[in-house]
Amino acid sequence: MPQLYDRIGAGYKAHRRPDPRIGAAILHALGPAGSVVNVGAGAGSYEPTDRPVVAVEPSPTMIRQRPPGSAPVVQASATALPFRDGAFDAALAVLTVHHWPDRARGLGELQRVARDRAVILTWEPDAARFWLVDDYFPALAALDRPIFDTLDDLRRILGPVEIQPLPIPHDCVDGFLGAHWRRPHAYLDPAVRGAISTFSKIGDVEPGLSRLRSDLADGTWLRRHGHLLERDALDLGYRLVIAQHPLPPGERAG
Numbered sequence: 001m002p003q004l005y006d007r008i009g010a011g012y013k014a015h016r017r018p019d020p021r022i023g024a025a026i027l028h029a030l031g032p033a034g035s036v037v038n039v040g041a042g043a044g045s046y047e048p049t050d051r052p053v054v055a056v057e058p059s060p061t062m063i064r065q066r067p068p069g070s071a072p073v074v075q076a077s078a079t080a081l082p083f084r085d086g087a088f089d090a091a092l093a094v095l096t097v098h099h100w101p102d103r104a105r106g107l108g109e110l111q112r113v114a115r116d117r118a119v120i121l122t123w124e125p126d127a128a129r130f131w132l133v134d135d136y137f138p139a140l141a142a143l144d145r146p147i148f149d150t151l152d153d154l155r156r157i158l159g160p161v162e163i164q165p166l167p168i169p170h171d172c173v174d175g176f177l178g179a180h181w182r183r184p185h186a187y188l189d190p191a192v193r194g195a196i197s198t199f200s201k202i203g204d205v206e207p208g209l210s211r212l213r214s215d216l217a218d219g220t221w222l223r224r225h226g227h228l229l230e231r232d233a234l235d236l237g238y239r240l241v242i243a244q245h246p247l248p249p250g251e252r253a254g
């Protein structure tokens, strides 16, 4: 199956470095889990180095960017994990579930292979406003909303979950869509946009870009959003979802 990340993933590692604060929150969510499968692992961001980890990633372009010495990787899809039931203590999925062709099935697979917990970093649609989307690229929301599960969807699929808001630090080094909320000029850089998958799906970015360029130049952005410059972190809807004691097979969603 051709993968989006085979096309857009080439420069991923330069702009999608693991952010240490997000890394600490993920490690905390994994708790004492002794072994971890990292599904949709990409170049290996946020993989713990203090316990056995197996990575799962379908895209050869992403697999090639894994640093030497990183966890062993299996080329596979989340929707058919090649592991026995309960093979790992924990399953981890960071900003990947929205790419899966059958999200409920992939989430079921996380629960099947994890004995203790599944930890998912995702984005909650409509939880928070973001100036980039509202003022300049509303097409981003139209593309993202249908592919990100709501928390109710996740509860329906995973059963009871713990939800932890993940405020994004103003100097976040992992360049996902919301990372540059306090550095608006960053979005003018094609390499920054190239590391954000949803941008690759918008046909023509030029109208939004030229509005942003001109609002930054004439002070309009500062007038509207200057209050953000005083914030150290912002809730943009990113969430850590922790499903503990995954459901036994008979109680899982289809």
Ligand SMILES: C[S@@+](CC[C@H](N)C(=O)[O-])C[C@H]1O[C@@H](n2cnc3c(N)ncnc32)[C@H](O)[C@@H]1O
Pocket (backbone or CB within 6 Å): 003, 005, 016, 039, 040, 041, 042, 043, 044, 045, 046, 056, 057, 058, 059, 062, 076, 077, 078, 079, 093, 094, 095, 096, 099, 100, 101, 197
């Ligand atoms: C935004 S990247 C996140 C990568 C990594 N988890 C990180 O945080 O840097 C999304 C990843 O999901 C992977 N992906 C896409 N479809 C997938 C599938 N069906 N199963 C597992 N991973 C998939 C992509 O190839 C890509 O590496």
